[in-house]
Amino acid sequence: MNILQVLPELNAGGVERTTIEIAQALTSAGHVPHIACAGGRMEDELKAAGGILHKLNIGSKNPLTLRGNSKALRAIIKAYNIDIVHARSRAPAWPAKAAAHKMGIPFITTYHGIYNAKSTLKRAYNAVMAKGDIVIANSNFTKAHILKEHGTTPDKIVVIPRGVDMAVFDPALVNGAETARLKIEWGVGDNPVILLPGRLTRWKGQLVAVEALKLLDAQAVLVLLGDAQGRDEYVAEIETKTAELALDGRVIIAGHSRSMPAALMAANVVISASTDPEAFGRIVAEAQAMERLVVASNHGGARETIIDGAGGYLVTPGDAQALADGIGNVLALPQSEYIARAKTAQKRIGATYSATALKTATLAVYEQALKKRSGK
Numbered sequence: 001m002n003i004l005q006v007l008p009e010l011n012a013g014g015v016e017r018t019t020i021e022i023a024q025a026l027t028s029a030g031h032v033p034h035i036a037c038a039g040g041r042m043e044d045e046l047k048a049a050g051g052i053l054h055k056l057n058i059g060s061k062n063p064l065t066l067r068g069n070s071k072a073l074r075a076i077i078k079a080y081n082i083d084i085v086h087a088r089s090r091a092p093a094w095p096a097k098a099a100a101h102k103m104g105i106p107f108i109t110t111y112h113g114i115y116n117a118k119s120t121l122k123r124a125y126n127a128v129m130a131k132g133d134i135v136i137a138n139s140n141f142t143k144a145h146i147l148k149e150h151g152t153t154p155d156k157i158v159v160i161p162r163g164v165d166m167a168v169f170d171p172a173l174v175n176g177a178e179t180a181r182l183k184i185e186w187g188v189g190d191n192p193v194i195l196l197p198g199r200l201t202r203w204k205g206q207l208v209a210v211e212a213l214k215l216l217d218a219q220a221v222l223v224l225l226g227d228a229q230g231r232d233e234y235v236a237e238i239e240t241k242t243a244e245l246a247l248d249g250r251v252i253i254a255g256h257s258r259s260m261p262a263a264l265m266a267a268n269v270v271i272s273a274s275t276d277p278e279a280f281g282r283i284v285a286e287a288q289a290m291e292r293l294v295v296a297s298n299h300g301g302a303r304e305t306i307i308d309g310a311g312g313y314l315v316t317p318g319d320a321q322a323l324a325d326g327i328g329n330v331l332a333l334p335q336s337e338y339i340a341r342a343k344t345a346q347k348r349i350g351a352t353y354s355a356t357a358l359k360t361a362t363l364a365v366y367e368q369a370l371k372k373r374s375g376k
Contacts, residue, residue, distance in 0.1 A: 001026070001031040001032070001083045001084065001366055001367075001370070002031070002032045002034065002080055002081050002082045002083050002084075003022075003026055003031065003032070003033055003034065003082070003083065003084050003086060003366060004034040004035070004036060004054075004073070004076060004077065004080075004082045004084070004085050004086065005019050005022065005023070005033070005034070005035050005036075005086045005087075005088060006035070006036045006037065006058055006073070006085065006086070006087050006088065006089075006092040006093070006096045007019055007035070007037050007058075007059070007087075007088040007089045007092060008037055008038060008058065008059025008089050008091060008092060009037050009038045009039065009040040009059060010035070010037055010038075010039055010040035010041070010042040010043055010045075010046060010053075011040035011041050011042065011227070012040075012041070012042070012199070012226075012227060012256055013199070014112065014162055014280065014282040015088050015089060015110075015112050016040070016042055017162075017282070018088070018110070018112075018162055018163075018358070019035060019046075019088060020042060020045050020046055020049055020051075021163065021165065021355050021358060021359060022086075022358075022359065022362050022363075023035065023046060023049040023050065023051035024049040024050070024359070025359035025360075025362065025363055026050075026363070027049060027050030027051070029363060031363075032050075032052065032080075033049070033050060033051040033052065034051070034052045034053075034054060034076065034080060034082065035051050035052070035053050035054065036054045036056045036058055036072075036073060036076060036092070036096075037053070037054075037055070037056065037058060037059070037092070038055060038056065038057050038058070038059060039053060039055050052080075054076050056069065056072055056073075057069075058072075058073075058091070058092040058095065058096075059089065059091050059092055060091060061091045065095075066094055066095050066098070067095075069092070069095035070095035070096075070098040070099045070102070071099075072095075073085070073095055073096060073099035073100075074099045074102055074103055077099060077100075077103045077105065078103070082103075082105065083105060083106075083366075083370060084100075084105060084106045084107075084108060084366055084369055084370065085097075085099065085100040085105060085106070085107050085108070086108045086109070086110070086366075087107070087108070087109045087110075087128075087129070087132070088109075088110050088112060089112070090115065090125060090126060090128055090129055093109060093128040093129055094128050097128060097131060097132075105373070106133045106134075106369035106370065106372070106373050107131075107132050107133055108132045108133060108134050108135075108136065108365065108366070108369055109128070109129045109130070109131065109132035109134075109135050109136065110129075110135075110136040110137075110138065110160075111129045111130065111135060111136065111137050111138065111142050111145075111146055111279070112138055112279060112280075113279045114141075114142065114145055114276070114277055114278075114279050114300070115129070116276075117149070123149070126149075127150055130146050130149075130150035130152045132156075133156075133369055133372070133373075134156060134157075134158060134365055134368065134369055135152060135156050135157045135158070136157075136158050136159075136160050136362070136365060137157050137158070137159050137160075138159075138160065138161060138162050138279055138280040138301070139159065139161055139279055139280045139300075139301040139304055140159055140304060141277065141279065141280075141300050141301050141303065141304065142159075142279045142280070142301070143157050143159050145279075158361070158365055160358055160361040160362060160365070161280060161301075161304070161305075161352070161353050161357075161358065162280045162282050162285070162353070162358060163353060163354050163355035163356065163357055163358030163359065164282070164285045164286050164289045164349055164350075164353055164354060164355055165354075165355040166289060166349075166350050166354050166355070166356075168261060169260075169261050169264075169286050169289040169290050170261070170289075170290075171261075171265060171290055171291050171346075173261065174261050174262050174265045174290075178259070178262045178265075179262055179265050179266040182259075182262055182263060182266045183266055185254075186221075186223055186252045186254055186266075187249075187252065188221040188223065188252065189221075191219055191220055191221045191250075192218055192219075192220040192221070192268040192269070192331055193220070193221055193223055193266055193267045193268050193269075194209070194213065194220050194221065194222045194223065194267065194268065194269055194270075194271060194327055195223050195225060195263065195264065195266070195267035195269070195270045195271070195292075196209050196222065196223070196224050196225065196270075196271050196272070196273060197225045197226060197257075197260065197263065197264075197270070197283045198225075198226045198272070198274075198283065199226045199227050199228070199229055200224065200226055200227065200228040200229070200231055200234055200235060200238070200253070201229070201231060201234065202234060202275070203274060203275050203276040204226075204273065204274055204275075205272075205273025205274050205275050205297065205317075205318070206224050206238055206273070207237070207238060207241055208273045208275065208318055208319075208320050208323060209222055209224070209271060209273045209323065210222065210238060210241050210242055210245065210247065210251055211241070211245070211320035212273075212320045212321070212323035212324040212327060213245075213247060213250060213251065213324075214245045214246075214247060214320075215320060215321055215324035216324050216327060216328055216331075217328065218328065218331050219250075220250070220268070220327070220331065221250050221251075221252060222247075222250060222251045222252065223252045223254050223263075223267070224238070224251065224252065224253050224254060225254045225255075225256075225257050225263055226255070226256065227255065227256045228253075228255075235253065238251070238253065239253075260286065261286075261290055264286065264287050264290040264292050265290055265292070267287075267292055268330070268331060269292070269293055269294070269295060269312075269327055269330040269331060270283065270284075270287035270292045270293070270294045270295075270312075271294065271295045271296065271323065271326075271327065272284050272294065272295075272296040272297060272302060273296075273297060273323055274296075274297050274299075274300070274317070275297070275317055275318045276300075276317075277297075277299040277300025277301070277317075278297075278299075278300040278301050278302060279300060279301055280300075280301035280305070281296065281300060281301045281302045281305060284296050284301075284302050284305045284306055285305045285349050285353045288305070288306070288311045288312075288342070288345040288346055288348070288349045289346055289349045289350065290346075291339070291342035291343060291345075291346050292342065293311060293312040293330045293333075293338060293341060293342055293345070294306055294311060294312035294313075295312050295313050295315060295323060295326035295327050295329075295330060296312065296313075296314055296315070297314070297315065297316075297317040297318075298314035298315055298316060298317060299317050302314065305349070305353060306345075307345070307348070310341055310344060310345060311341065311342075311344075311345030311348070312326070312330060312345075313326035313329055313330065314326075
């Protein structure tokens with residue numbers, strides 16, 4: 001099979017990580033993975049995975065670019081005998097859908113996020129992600145949203161949770177020197193580390209986390225790990241809130257990390273403080289794979305990936321006191337109990353949310369799409 005995945009860029013995030021993982025799976029199975037996007041810092045990973053990159057500004061939301069991008073995709077489909085087009089984001093999905101239908105090949109979408117729709121126009125824009133011949137939902141929560149929001153028939157939707165590469169997210173592969181280096185780099189000293197991974201954007205809940213830090217009895221440090229992606233005003237707001245609450249030196253804006261396993265191992269507790277529901281919430285699964293306990297907002301995909309009171313705690317979204325209480329509960333656990341809970345959670349993640357399961361299920365969807373198109 002020659003599979004073309006389309007997405008805006010290859011920088012950082014769950015969509016990009018899943019794209020790389022499927023490229024790996026295709027190469028391992030003797031197929032050829034193609035990716036159309038604007039490129040980014042993960043290009044080397046794609047190359048190592050055996051993927052072929054077609055650089056294209058396909059993430060543009062300008063409707064005037066749709067025809068040109070569709071034409072460019074048709075040229076790729078023809079030149080490389082593409083069998084399936086798989087769209088992973090709304091803006092590129094529109095020209096990808098047009099190109100796939102024009103060339104008579106299957107069009108698959110993965111519904112990665114819960115998109116806001118405050119107007120009829122925005123709802124129509126979002127709907128392209130529910131118009132695949134097969135629609136992959138990354139959680140049962142996402143599937144329920146698709147059914148309610150778009151009225152898609154249930155038989156078109158396949159639930160494939162995002163996967164954790166257990167060969168990468170393995171505590172045994174991270175040594176003490178690496179975590180010690182990170183702690184020095186962050187400047188956290190010997191204080192307990194609360195880690196909030198995720199791009200710096202309001203709905204990820206960084207401001208809620210800062211407020212929760214103030215309410216904690218423990219003298220912990222909050223590390224915000226992720227790109228601002230140009231949101232300088234929001235970064236300034238976090239810094240202002242930090243100063244107002246007299247938390248200078250206890251809130252670290254660490255930027256992007258290429259060593260997420262080590263970053264997770266350097267934490268005493270990992271949090272997902274999203275104020276809007278996460279469609280899946282990869283970090284919740286990855287943290288548990290690294291034997292870290294998690295405190296997460298009690299909505300969205302986190303309800304599926306974390307067992308409250310076992311792998312961590314589910315708390316009221318947007319509630320700083322609830323978040324502080326959850327963090328405090330984790331930090332107060334005796335080490336032996338922390339380890340026992342963390343190991344149990346890791347086993348569950350490996351059994352249910354592995355990258356291997358994601359890869360196998362996605363390749364099966366590709367085979368299904370081709371059989372359906374051929375009428376076999």
